[in-house]
Each structure stands twice: as C-alpha cells, then as structure tokens.
Amino acid sequence: MIKDVFEPLEPSQVKLTGWLGKRVAVNEATRLLTVDLVPLLAGFKQRPGSHPWIGEHIGKWLHASTLAWQNTGDTKLKAKIAGAVRELIACQEPDGYLGTYVKEKRFGLFPGADWDVWSHKYCLLGLLTYWHYTKDAAALACCQRMGDLLCATFGTQPGQRSINSAGTHMGMAATSILEPMVLLARATKRAKYLDFCRYIVDVAWEEPRGPKVLSTLTNLGKVNKTANGKAYEMLSNLVGLCELYRETGEKRYLVGPERAWEDIVANQLYVTGSMSYGEHFHDDHSLPNTPKSSIGETCVTVTWLQLNWQLLRLLGHGKYAEQIERSQYNHLAAAQRPDGAQWCYYTALEGTKPYGPGINCCVSSGPRGMALAPQSVCFTCQDTKELIITTVDSFEATVMLNGVRVRVVQQSPFPKPGKIGLTLEPERPVAFAMAIRVPSWGNSKATGARLLQGRQFAALAVRSRTWKSGDTFDWTLDFQPRTIIGTFTNTGCTAKTLGPFVLAAQNGQEVLFAEAGAKGEKYQVWTGGPISETEEDRSRLGNADGSICDGDPKSIVVTFDGSKPKLDWFSLSFAKPKTATKLTFCHGRSYHDGGWFDVSELPGKPWLEIQRTKDGPWEKIGELASYPATTSTNSQGLREGQAFVLSLAAPITFMGLRVVGKPASGDSPQQAFSSCGELSVE
Structure with a gap:
C-alpha cells in the first residue's frame, strides 16, 4: 500500500465553521437525523423491494451519517446509525446475500431486478465506513460474507459468470463494486478480495461487451467514448x-x-x-x-x-x-x-x-x-513535515506534526475579502512548515511567506520553524x-x-x-x-434529456422522480401568439414502471389546455379521444412516438399549450410517471 x-x-479532527460549515451542519441536523429508515430497510426485510435500486439508499445513508457523527459526536445520530446497522445485518441471508430481490432474480439483468451488485456496493461502503470508526466485528463479518458471495458468483472459473451480466450500462454499475472490494481487502488483509478487483479491471472490463474503462481512457482519454x-x-x-x-x-x-x-x-x-x-x-x-x-x-x-x-x-x-x-x-x-x-x-x-x-x-x-x-480542507505531508491548508474558509482542526498534536484555528471573513488569521496551539513546541493554497480567483500576500508555484498551484510557503502555543500567522486575500x-x-x-x-x-x-x-x-x-421563441416545461423534471418541440418524437422527456402525483403535464410557452386548428401530442416511451397516462379512472383520457395570455389561467379545450384504454399497469401496446390529434372546428389563438393526464405506475405501484415525445401546433 x-x-x-x-x-x-x-472527520473528528476537523470542523468547518464558516460558510460551508453551515451547509454541513444543516445537512446533519435537518436531513441525516430526520431520514425515515423504515422504507430504506423495508426491501431487505420483505423481498422484493419497492423498486430496483431501493437497496442503495441505506448504505448511502450509513456512509454519510457515520462521517457526520464522527465530525460532530452527536449521540442521537450515533444511536440511529447503530440501530440501522443491526437491522441491516439481521437481513443478511446465510450465503451472504444482502440485496432486495427474490431468489430467482438475483445477480442478473432481470426486469425490475437489475441493480443487485450495485446495492451490495453501497451496503459494503456504509458498513465498512461504520466498521472503520467503531471496529464493530459484526459489521466487518457481514461485509466479508458479502465479499465471499461476490467472489464465488463472479469470475472465470467453472460455475461462475461475468459480473458484466449483472450490471447495467455495459456492466459499469456492477463493476463499481471495485471501490468497496478494495476497502474490504485492506480491512481484512485477504488476498482473494484483491484478486477479485484485478478480475474486474483486467478481465471483466475487457470482455467483448465489457465497458473497457481503463483501456479506453488510457488509449483515447475521452470519457464520451468510454x-x-x-x-x-x-x-x-x-x-x-x-x-x-x-x-x-x-x-x-x-x-x-x-x-x-x-x-x-x-x-x-x-x-x-x-x-x-x-x-x-x-x-x-x-x-x-x-x-x-x-x-x-x-x-x-x-x-x-x-x-x-x-x-x-x-x-x-x-x-x-x-x-x-x-x-x-x-x-x-x-x-x-x-x-x-x-x-x-x-x-x-x-x-x-x-x-x-x-x-x-x-x-x-x-x-x-x-x-x-x-476532510477536504486541511492535510498533512509527513515527508516534507508540512501542514497543508487548501481552503480560505474558517475551520478548526487538530493535526499530528512531527509527533506533536497541534490545534489549528483559521478565522476568515470569507465570503468577503480581507485578513485571514491562523492560530497554532501545539501541545509543546514543534517545528514544521506550512503551505497555504492561494486560489486562482484571488490574490494573497503575507509577511514571512513566499508565493510559490509548486505542486501545480500557487501557495504561501512558510519555512519550517518552531511553533509554540498561541503563535499566529496572518495573511490577506483579495478578490x-x-x-x-x-x-x-x-x-x-x-x-x-x-x-x-x-x-x-x-x-x-x-x-x-x-x-x-x-x-x-x-x-x-x-x-x-x-431569447428562445419557445420554452418547454413539465410538471416534474424526470431523468430524460430530450425535447418536446424539436420535431423528433424520439427525443423524449419523462417525469420520473420516484414520486406519485395525481396528475402530470407537459407544456410549451411561446414568445409570440400561436394560432392553430390542429394540436398533436406524441407519446414518448413505455417502460416496465410507467411512462404513459392512466385513463382507467377519473379524470379519464389526457386533455389539452391553453393559455390565451402570457402567464394567464389554463383553459381546457378538449381531450385526446383516440388515446387507448390504458390502466396504471397496462399501456395497451402504445408505440414509441404514437401521435394523438385534437382537431378544432375553428382556429384558436394562445400563448401556452399543455397536455395533462394521470401518470401510470407499471410494475412499481409506489410511484408513477409519464412521457412525451412531441407537442406540436398546426
């Protein structure tokens, strides 16, 4: 190593006390401490979980919360973490499995069950982070059982399969297990986990349909070609x-x-x-x-x-x-x-x-x-016996330099320019140097420091000297x-x-x-x-990046965000009034978990609305009568880009147009969403 x-x-050695510190503090107080863990653990307790990647969330929460607890020492958060760890470990099956899928849909690319290795990745990261700071033997044992199962399942030996066959995005989702498997190898000193990591990089990535992450970047250096x-x-x-x-x-x-x-x-x-x-x-x-x-x-x-x-x-x-x-x-x-x-x-x-x-x-x-x-604002460099400071914000830290504990306090007017003061409080006099990063967007100067361009960044370099408790160092930042x-x-x-x-x-x-x-x-x-002549919007941003007014029904947008509202809409707003007698909505795409409108209950079939004036009230002008008799779970064979027309008896002039309907849920009833390929005016 x-x-x-x-x-x-x-995390326990450094506290952010300035602008960024306020964001870190509310992250713990109003988010991590208040997260309802019941739905995050439900998929492990009662398989299958409510959606394919429900298993990632408890590990992410454990990772963040453990770091936050270490940073603040909050006893309530510590107790919540310990309880979550116990509950998660109790869900592990005898063979080491700690996912959210039923037995016949594990470690593969099954409909609605294609993120298994990914979820194990985050369980590993969360539990290994917890173990790192607590040395909880049960947490590490749980991780080892997961690691053993992964090693037994994937590889090149008879009976094993390619890890790419269990990961979306050409295997990249599954092979990102690389990070926690290295950490597991480091924690346990077991060579087989490191061998598994080499298998991912040197074998799985290079398979004919593998992602070839390292070789492509090494040869081409282009992320959009990887x-x-x-x-x-x-x-x-x-x-x-x-x-x-x-x-x-x-x-x-x-x-x-x-x-x-x-x-x-x-x-x-x-x-x-x-x-x-x-x-x-x-x-x-x-x-x-x-x-x-x-x-x-x-x-x-x-x-x-x-x-x-x-x-x-x-x-x-x-x-x-x-x-x-x-x-x-x-x-x-x-x-x-x-x-x-x-x-x-x-x-x-x-x-x-x-x-x-x-x-x-x-x-x-x-x-x-x-x-x-x-952990990103203050470092030590033991080889050069330096204290490295990379932030202009306020912080407090306790560092070990030449075997002596040193408390460092930086007080800064940031985000305003001005004088920044460092106070150094070693337990006993100790010699060390300092390098204070000078940002590219500002000018810094200080008495007793040289402005150097080393390490590919500007720094105020303070030569090694003996520091005693109460010594200070001031510098100014202008921007x-x-x-x-x-x-x-x-x-x-x-x-x-x-x-x-x-x-x-x-x-x-x-x-x-x-x-x-x-x-x-x-x-x-x-x-x-x-200024754009046409602005488009939708009720929820979703996770598809197309357009509904580019003339291409295949460049879709969706409203998927994991929630389940009563209605969805897709809209166009025009810089100048539009007059039309024919309005067309093109369906986007149907997925296993939704993407269409559900017409089986009120309010019925999707309908069109207009705004006669800019930012005026929306007015219903008609429904899409030819839309099929879909339900929340059945799209009735809707085709990608299928068009539905509302023809008007007389021309109508408007500044805004939108289609409205009830989103469908497919096989994931806890959520619902819809899609749109095009909304056009003739």
Missing part, C-alpha cells in the same frame, strides 16, 4: 481505480482517472463544477443550461468530488483542490436547499430548482458530498467580481463570479448560484444570449 502525498484528517458515457457509474469506477492504485502501487491503474480528469476539465465541465446532461457525457463543450436537459445529476457532482479528493490525496496537486472548491461552493451547494432538508436530482443553470425529499439516488447522494466536505465570456454553447452570453462562487441573475439582482431559487424563484447563470 502506498502512502498518500497529502494525508487527510479524520462504454456508454454514463457519468455516475463511470466516475464510480474511477474512484475504485484510485483505491486500487493506493492498495497496489501499480501506476497503470491511475492513468485512467488522470486522463478522465483532464478530459472532463477541458471539455465536459460546467462553470458550476458539475458535468453531464441526461446523466451521460456528450460531445466536447456540449453543455446545455436548461432544466429540460437534466443537468448535473447530484450523484455525478458527489462522485466527481470523490474523484478529486482521491487524486488530491494521492498526487498532492492543487488543481484537484480547485475543482473540489468549485463544486462544493456551487453545484453541490446549489443542489442542497439552504435549510438542508431537501435536495435536487438535477440542478440546471437556469430555471427553477426542483428540491425534493422522497427516495431517489440523488437525495441519498447529496448528503454524502456534504458529509465528506470537512473582485469577474465576468466570464461564454463560448461554445454559451457564445454571446456572460456569467459572473465572486471568488469561488458563481453568481446568478434573480429578480433583477445578482445572487449566489448556491442560494438562487431557494424559494422557487427563477434564476439564470448565463445571461445576454438570444
């Missing part, structure tokens, strides 16, 4: 590669993460520190801003933060700290409602923010990102608002920043993107571009 260049502190470009799963695999490199020291494992990072920063990164739309990587510099494109999945933002944290630890390059800061203060914070209680699945750069409680992957992932934040000139997708537009913060226009004022839309207001990061 190789040693990190920058060694992170444990597997099917699914961002969350790919980044998860890259985090696993970093852990495999840390465990083995084999540099080939680090090539893929480094090349992916370079490509993302150069070609795929939003100014707000996230990436992907429609949950995939697309052509270079193709970065749409509107909600219809399903921008910056919170799971992607969090996993990008994890990748940067891994690379910062392993390589000690400040460019990774820059990206952590950009994401934390922008896209991660923007996805979190400022009171911490709810999270966005997607967070567009304009429009409104669809905060939600509920149960979905992003509502579970976002709190992990905030819980990881304290001003900046204007960014848009390129590619945003040609002709401008955006503004203030320090690390991206600003957004809201109600004629400039506010932090992280705080914009907190009460449902509309906002916009990039301004000054051409």
